[in-house]
Amino acid sequence: MVVDRLGTTFAALADPTRRAMVKRLTRGPESVHGLTEPFALSQQMISKHIAYLVRARIVIKTKRGRESVCTLRPEAIKAVSDWAGDYRRFWEESFDKLDVVLKEMKKQEAKDGRTHN
Amino acid sequence: MVVDRLGTTFAALADPTRRAMVKRLTRGPESVHGLTEPFALSQQMISKHIAYLVRARIVIKTKRGRESVCTLRPEAIKAVSDWAGDYRRFWEESFDKLDVVLKEMKKQEAKDGRTHN
DNA sequence: TCTATCCACAACCATATGGTAGTGGATTAG
DNA sequence: CTAATCCACTACCATATGGTTGTGGATAGA
Numbered sequence: 001m002v003v004d005r006l007g008t009t010f011a012a013l014a015d016p017t018r019r020a021m022v023k024r025l026t027r028g029p030e031s032v033h034g035l036t037e038p039f040a041l042s043q044q045m046i047s048k049h050i051a052y053l054v055r056a057r058i059v060i061k062t063k064r065g066r067e068s069v070c071t072l073r074p075e076a077i078k079a080v081s082d083w084a085g086d087y088r089r090f091w092e093e094s095f096d097k098l099d100v101v102l103k104e105m106k107k108q109e110a111k112d113g114r115t116h117n
Numbered sequence: 118m119v120v121d122r123l124g125t126t127f128a129a130l131a132d133p134t135r136r137a138m139v140k141r142l143t144r145g146p147e148s149v150h151g152l153t154e155p156f157a158l159s160q161q162m163i164s165k166h167i168a169y170l171v172r173a174r175i176v177i178k179t180k181r182g183r184e185s186v187c188t189l190r191p192e193a194i195k196a197v198s199d200w201a202g203d204y205r206r207f208w209e210e211s212f213d214k215l216d217v218v219l220k221e222m223k224k225q226e227a228k229d230g231r232t233h234n
Numbered sequence: 235t236c237t238a239t240c241c242a243c244a245a246c247c248a249t250a251t252g253g254t255a256g257t258g259g260a261t262t263a264g
Numbered sequence: 265c266t267a268a269t270c271c272a273c274t275a276c277c278a279t280a281t282g283g284t285t286g287t288g289g290a291t292a293g294a
Contacts, residue, residue, distance in 0.1 A: 031240080031241095032240070032241065032242095033240060033241080036240095043240080043242095044243090047241070047243095065240090066239070066240050067241085068242090
């Protein structure tokens with residue numbers, strides 16, 4: 001896997017559990033234990049998932065007493081948004097074309113007097 | 118892997134080769150052969166990568182003669198954009214807070230008369 | 235001090251994926 | 265018809281990851 005930074009970010013976000021963690025962390029920092037509760041997964045798996053998020057720089061982990069507190073780094077998610085934003089024009093054009101096609105089809109249907117089903 | 122639809126999309130986009138393919142496909146549909154040329158990868162690997170993109174519904178493949186033509190589906194990338202957009206408010210708030218912190222630091226520096234380096 | 239809690243580390247297994255090599259079907263060009 | 269091109273399919277290997285189990289360190293609370 002020749003995975004670059006953005007690729008690591010995408011890979012980390014591919015797992016629904018990790019995306020749920022990210023969502024939860026938007027409410028504020030949370031301990032590993034706090035992140036374990038809603039997920040019905042072992043503490044070890046949660047730690048592993050967090051490790052992936054940390055490696056992708058989506059989350060920062062700091063020790064405070066016997067707890068490890070996880071904090072969300074917004075830059076990583078912004079990078080995803082920026083990447084997708086580059087394709088905005090493409091899909092907007094595509095949807096415009098699709099719109100044209102749909103209108104053509106409707107016209108055709110009107111001529112045919114029925115659909116192709 | 119309990120990967121849902123969006124997860125499959127993220128996983129497909131984790132590979133830089135596949136993201137490069139997506140970029141190329143914004144210029145219009147392309148045959149498998151056409152996608153092979155710029156990547157210095159075997160035809161088999163390109164086919165595999167395309168298969169992942171197809172499975173994630175990012176690309177549609179249609180046969181035309183002896184060629185398979187790949188076309189980009191903008192909806193999939195829009196889904197990524199929409200996902201990241203949900204976090205927009207979070208990171209904008211975060212950056213505002215960061216801004217405040219930075220200004221506080223500058224004030225402090227002015228008082229100290231020097232930086233902490 | 236003693237115990238419970240929070241967490242990390244290691245070993246282990248199954249599966250998905252990145253990558254190579256070989257082959258053969260289908261279509262196009264000569 | 266024959267050869268070259270485009271592409272899919274299979275087998276094979278190495279590694280990363282999802283997941284479990286067991287364990288032990290460190291801290292907080294009694």
